[in-house]
Amino acid sequence: xxxxxxxxxxxxxxxxPIAVTVDVVALTIRDGVLHVLLxxxxxxxxxxxxxxxxxxxxxxxxxxxxxxxxxxELAEETGLTVRALGRVHLxxxxxxxxxxxxxxMRVISVAYLAFGPEMPDPHAGSxxxxxxWVPVESLRLTAAxxxxxxxxxxxxxxxxxxxxxxxxxARAKLEYTPLATAFLGEAFTIPELRAVxxxxxxEPLHAGNxxxxxxxxxxxxxxxxxxxxxxxxxxxxxxxxxRAGDARLLHPALLRPSSEDDLR
Amino acid sequence: xxxxxxxxxxxxxxxxPIAVTVDVVALTIRDGVLHVLLxxxxxxxxxxxxxxxxxxxxxxxxxxxxxxxxxxELAEETGLTVRALGRVHLxxxxxxxxxxxxxxMRVISVAYLAFGPEMPDPHAGSxxxxxxWVPVESLRLTAAxxxxxxxxxxxxxxxxxxxxxxxxxARAKLEYTPLATAFLGEAFTIPELRAVxxxxxxEPLHAGNxxxxxxxxxxxxxxxxxxxxxxxxxxxxxxxxxRAGDARLLHPALLRPSSEDDLR
DNA sequence: GGAATAGTGTCTGTAAGACATTATTAG
DNA sequence: CTAATAATGTCTTACAGACACTATTCC
Numbered sequence: 001x002x003x004x005x006x007x008x009x010x011x012x013x014x015x016x017p018i019a020v021t022v023d024v025v026a027l028t029i030r031d032g033v034l035h036v037l038l039x040x041x042x043x044x045x046x047x048x049x050x051x052x053x054x055x056x057x058x059x060x061x062x063x064x065x066x067x068x069x070x071x072x073e074l075a076e077e078t079g080l081t082v083r084a085l086g087r088v089h090l091x092x093x094x095x096x097x098x099x100x101x102x103x104x105m106r107v108i109s110v111a112y113l114a115f116g117p118e119m120p121d122p123h124a125g126s127x128x129x130x131x132x133w134v135p136v137e138s139l140r141l142t143a144a145x146x147x148x149x150x151x152x153x154x155x156x157x158x159x160x161x162x163x164x165x166x167x168x169x170a171r172a173k174l175e176y177t178p179l180a181t182a183f184l185g186e187a188f189t190i191p192e193l194r195a196v197x198x199x200x201x202x203e204p205l206h207a208g209n210x211x212x213x214x215x216x217x218x219x220x221x222x223x224x225x226x227x228x229x230x231x232x233x234x235x236x237x238x239x240x241x242x243r244a245g246d247a248r249l250l251h252p253a254l255l256r257p258s259s260e261d262d263l264r
Numbered sequence: 265x266x267x268x269x270x271x272x273x274x275x276x277x278x279x280x281p282i283a284v285t286v287d288v289v290a291l292t293i294r295d296g297v298l299h300v301l302l303x304x305x306x307x308x309x310x311x312x313x314x315x316x317x318x319x320x321x322x323x324x325x326x327x328x329x330x331x332x333x334x335x336x337e338l339a340e341e342t343g344l345t346v347r348a349l350g351r352v353h354l355x356x357x358x359x360x361x362x363x364x365x366x367x368x369m370r371v372i373s374v375a376y377l378a379f380g381p382e383m384p385d386p387h388a389g390s391x392x393x394x395x396x397w398v399p400v401e402s403l404r405l406t407a408a409x410x411x412x413x414x415x416x417x418x419x420x421x422x423x424x425x426x427x428x429x430x431x432x433x434a435r436a437k438l439e440y441t442p443l444a445t446a447f448l449g450e451a452f453t454i455p456e457l458r459a460v461x462x463x464x465x466x467e468p469l470h471a472g473n474x475x476x477x478x479x480x481x482x483x484x485x486x487x488x489x490x491x492x493x494x495x496x497x498x499x500x501x502x503x504x505x506x507r508a509g510d511a512r513l514l515h516p517a518l519l520r521p522s523s524e525d526d527l528r
Numbered sequence: 529g530g531a532a533t534a535g536t537g538t539c540t541g542t543a544a545g546a547c548a549t550t551a552t553t554a555g
Numbered sequence: 556c557t558a559a560t561a562a563t564g565t566c567t568t569a570c571a572g573a574c575a576c577t578a579t580t581c582c
Contacts, residue, residue, distance in 0.1 A: 544569080550561100
């Protein structure tokens with residue numbers, strides 16, 4: 001039998017059906033606080049609970065790449081066009097396929113991680129009763145205990161785990177890539193860039209050392225020649241404006257202060 | 265409708281069927297040369313071509329986690345028991361789902377990356393006509409042109425790309441994790457560890473500086489008190505033996521000499 | 529003027545890389 | 556003895572972090 005004959009006779013239904021979904025951990029910074037895009041589920045399972053935006057991959061009609069599917073889901077929930085997502089960074093995070101993670105059937109979920117500048121309030125899509133940007137801190141991913149009343153609870157499925165993995169990836173990526181600029185607009189100041197690092201890492205950085213360090217990394221940022229039209233809210237000189245440079249990796253890297261967790 | 269009623273009536277066949285496979289990039293070092301485990305396909309598609317070991321994920325009978333599926337595939341091809349794979353490092357590499365990557369149907373492939381010490385010659389499994397450890401260099405992943413006669417050709421499916429991604433991940437992981445020790449036995453010498461780095465990175469390292477650096481990283485290695493029973497083949501003193509320490513990340517990291525590619 | 533902030537200067541400890549040196553083994 | 560190699564020492568340069576300081580702007 002030739003390859004052509006084999007393919008002509010091949011029956012795709014011969015294998016066990018496994019559904020494939022794409023979920024997105026979309027991060028942005030609002031008012032200096034790291035937020036993640038969540039939807040409130042309108043249909044079972046986990047009706048009423050918060051979850052990451054996502055959906056099934058279209059296999060037959062309109063075949064799409066996984067990355068395209070993630071971009072489509074993100075665009076649907078944010079209300080932006082896929083075109084307007086141009087400045088948003090999107091990368092694959094990992095795949096989650098533990099049996100039982102979805103009570104309906106065997107579902108393999110390919111998770112994507114997105115970084116973007118401040119985006120408009122989302123509107124709930126078809127499967128969602130609600131959608132909004134939620135401060136990551138309010139989810140208390142690590143401390144399982146002591147949830148204040150009204151605080152967002154644990155996410156549906158294994159989405160808490162996926163979000164935690166996404167956050168760790170984001171924190172690590174800021175160290176050795178220039179992706180912090182993906183959270184900002186076209187032009188930004190060094191203090192704004194520092195605010196991104198502080199929001200994602202969750203700890204204050206030394207302003208002077210950060211400033212000198214960013215400028216010392218080749219290709220991280222390049223000056224525009226302009227400055228902000230005004231000083232800071234509570235005083236201070238006008239800051240110089242920069243745009244993202246052409247580096248894809250930072251060398252030397254900006255390491256997190258929080259060490260001592262590298263042992264075990 | 266309650267969640268229970270919903271689940272009772274749910275029909276898994278309602279969605280487009282997508283097959284899910286697990287493929288493994290298994291790396292080891294033989295005679296100081298980095299090798300990857302490949303099988304020669306015995307059935308269409310791509311009959312006769314080399315490919316990464318892998319197989320479909322069992323969805324219904326014997327539900328298994330993706331990582332378990334990868335370990336099972338690796339064990340089948342290497343002839344080792346899953347138990348004997350204890351010293352082998354296994355991590356998820358990424359998921360590949362471009363439409364058309366498998367001519368039969370829509371197939372999503374979850375790729376895993378494995379590092380292990382020298383393992384026995386494999387025996388071909390059910391779907392394979394042959395299986396062997398192949399020097400990575402012989403595959404010429406980057407240079408598409410000028411294949412010497414008899415040289416292994418391009419791999420089946422998009423496995424060349426998956427292998428390239430796995431190699432880059434491996435090279436990067438040696439920088440900031442102690443995973444180089446996964447390529448070695450229980451006890452090893454610093455020069456043996458250096459040989460691992462040289463094999464994976466493909467470039468020579470300065471023996472003296474490497475030695476001092478490894479010992480300066482807390483938790484990377486710990487001495488056993490023993491030495492090798494004999495000196496090197498061509499002379500030299502007996503080397504001290506070490507085992508892997510308890511560090512999970514290297515701080516400071518061992519950076520590759522090949523910089524200057526971080527710009528673009 | 530007073531407070532806050534952007535940006536620069538200085539100093540110290542640590543690390544990387546180049547190179548040299550000593551000690552120990554095989555042949 | 557000679558060559559090869561393990562392991563250590565020395566020196567220079569670069570960078571991280573702490574701290575001080577100047578300049579500019581808001582109120």
